[in-house]
Amino acid sequence: MMSPMHRRLFGSLSLALVSLSASACGDSGGEGDDELGMSTTLGTTESGIGTEDSGTSSSTGDGEDSEAGSTTDAGEEEDQGEDRGEGPKFDLGGVPDGGAEGGPVLPPIPENCAQALLVESTVGCSFHANKMQNFIEEPTSLVVGNVSEDQTATVQLYQGVGGNEQAVGGPVSVAPGQAHEFVLNSPTQPGDVSVLRVGGAFRVESDVPLVAYQHSPIDAEAHNDSSMLIPDAALGQNYIVAAYDTNIGSDYSYFAVVGIHDGTVVEWSTPEGTQAGSGVPAVNGGGSAMVTVNHFDMLQVTSGTDVSGTVITTSEPAWVVGAVPCVNVPQNITFCDHIEEQMLPLDYWGQEYVGAHAPQRGSEDYYWRVYAGDDAVTISTDPPQPGTPVTLDQGEWVEFSTTESFMFTGDGPFMPVQYLEGQNGGAGTGDPASYQMVPTEQYLPRYVFVTGTGYNLNYAQIIRPIGGADVFVDGQLVTGYEVVGNFEVADFPITEGAHLAESDQAFGLLQIGYTNVTSYAYPGGLRLATINPQPQG
Numbered sequence: 001m002m003s004p005m006h007r008r009l010f011g012s013l014s015l016a017l018v019s020l021s022a023s024a025c026g027d028s029g030g031e032g033d034d035e036l037g038m039s040t041t042l043g044t045t046e047s048g049i050g051t052e053d054s055g056t057s058s059s060t061g062d063g064e065d066s067e068a069g070s071t072t073d074a075g076e077e078e079d080q081g082e083d084r085g086e087g088p089k090f091d092l093g094g095v096p097d098g099g100a101e102g103g104p105v106l107p108p109i110p111e112n113c114a115q116a117l118l119v120e121s122t123v124g125c126s127f128h129a130n131k132m133q134n135f136i137e138e139p140t141s142l143v144v145g146n147v148s149e150d151q152t153a154t155v156q157l158y159q160g161v162g163g164n165e166q167a168v169g170g171p172v173s174v175a176p177g178q179a180h181e182f183v184l185n186s187p188t189q190p191g192d193v194s195v196l197r198v199g200g201a202f203r204v205e206s207d208v209p210l211v212a213y214q215h216s217p218i219d220a221e222a223h224n225d226s227s228m229l230i231p232d233a234a235l236g237q238n239y240i241v242a243a244y245d246t247n248i249g250s251d252y253s254y255f256a257v258v259g260i261h262d263g264t265v266v267e268w269s270t271p272e273g274t275q276a277g278s279g280v281p282a283v284n285g286g287g288s289a290m291v292t293v294n295h296f297d298m299l300q301v302t303s304g305t306d307v308s309g310t311v312i313t314t315s316e317p318a319w320v321v322g323a324v325p326c327v328n329v330p331q332n333i334t335f336c337d338h339i340e341e342q343m344l345p346l347d348y349w350g351q352e353y354v355g356a357h358a359p360q361r362g363s364e365d366y367y368w369r370v371y372a373g374d375d376a377v378t379i380s381t382d383p384p385q386p387g388t389p390v391t392l393d394q395g396e397w398v399e400f401s402t403t404e405s406f407m408f409t410g411d412g413p414f415m416p417v418q419y420l421e422g423q424n425g426g427a428g429t430g431d432p433a434s435y436q437m438v439p440t441e442q443y444l445p446r447y448v449f450v451t452g453t454g455y456n457l458n459y460a461q462i463i464r465p466i467g468g469a470d471v472f473v474d475g476q477l478v479t480g481y482e483v484v485g486n487f488e489v490a491d492f493p494i495t496e497g498a499h500l501a502e503s504d505q506a507f508g509l510l511q512i513g514y515t516n517v518t519s520y521a522y523p524g525g526l527r528l529a530t531i532n533p534q535p536q537g
Helices: none
Strands: 019-020 124-129 140-146 153-161 164-167 172-174 179-183 194-197 204-215 223-229 238-239 253-259 264-269 288-293 299-302 311-314 320-328 338-340 348-354 368-373 375-381 390-392 397-402 406-421 432-436 444-450 456-463 470-473 480-485 489-496 497-515 518-523
Touching: 019 164, 124 140, 140 153, 140 172, 140 320, 140 444, 172 179, 179 204, 204 338, 204 444, 253 264, 253 288, 253 311, 253 456, 288 299, 311 320, 338 432, 368 390, 390 397, 406 518, 432 518, 470 489
Parallel strands: 019 179, 223 338, 223 518
Antiparallel strands: 124 204, 140 179, 140 204, 153 164, 153 172, 153 204, 194 299, 204 223, 238 311, 253 299, 253 320, 264 288, 264 311, 320 338, 348 406, 368 397, 368 406, 375 390, 375 406, 406 432, 444 497, 456 489, 456 497, 470 497, 480 489, 497 518
């Protein structure tokens, strides 16, 4: 199925998950009670997974309303999460002297925060998060996992309040091989409007490297989606938004920008036009606008059609998410679900991707959009897919559906995004979710990653070159590969929780989970090397 091209201008660790309310210090609305979440032994695969027979691919408001200070009293101590279990041992390896340039040889997973600034990956020591506009008012959660083999992480959550960064509760200790969930209860959702909200966003900081994910909400409810978070040090200044059409009545498509630095000028140019709101001008299709945000401010920009293809540039690195509160994929297939994805900066977009369809649920189709990161980018697929090859300018995209996996190649930077079909289209379970693909240039030899919570089916989708080195998930050999171009793909079932995947050769990892009327999907991690350099403002 094709839609018109759209034109741009500006576009395991966890053996215990414990809940910490970001508003637990507050005194309003009865939300100030500390809550300790359930502790669970996690981080192992299902019995029998990894044998020759079991690793096969499955066939189966306004600015005044945004005052964050009303929900958080900084400095008041909260209960700390209880860590249980020893956790898997991540053999990260040493850091021998004598690299190619005479410096140290860095491990694929950084062992300290200094290394995290040098190792180009989705592991870091500081991340931002934001309570997202969803179908109904519910908390967003921020899950962090300690990737260290032997160091306990001291992790502190902060929120922007009144122009200042304020601690939310006290520091939390996260033992090696464990994860912690912060529940972000404040501020209230901004509503279905464009708005510049002063403060209210969150930052988490650790003295030991972490991976981080945002779940809106964490539980497997009928309106969940999730996103892998990008470390602050790897955020960029040039983005193209991937969202989706508004197709259920009065719903809307939007993007959110969170300031990481004070005085950040955000400029966006939109193909479809965006709506005015408090502190936000209206923009006609093909037009552009600028708004300045400070640290922890959130700029939410909505459209009654689709913000996809909007080109965003910022004067300082910033945090950008594309989302829809609830959307059908495709338009006539229920049920609708929330979708969100933190956008990868254009710096990390590639020219080759494996278009591996999500693990099969039933008789569903797989929906794709592919976005151009520059002008005159020609994108091809093998086997050929509807509407390709196609030449697109920056911010333009083309959409199609298919039932097979295939290769994407281009002569310039581009980004494929997969959208999961609603369960009543033949899937029988799950619902819409969206996730960016990982360029083959950005694969890593080792990942630590965490699933969502409450899903009946969780998969680590492994992508390696044909005949490549063995891949192990939690020590279990991955088998059952299916060939896609020069690569092969295996859908490897895993249990809820956190996991370690490793090989002697770089490979790709995607995470997907299903349960009744909801799904989640995001990359399990990736290298963040600058392979598509962008102007810095």
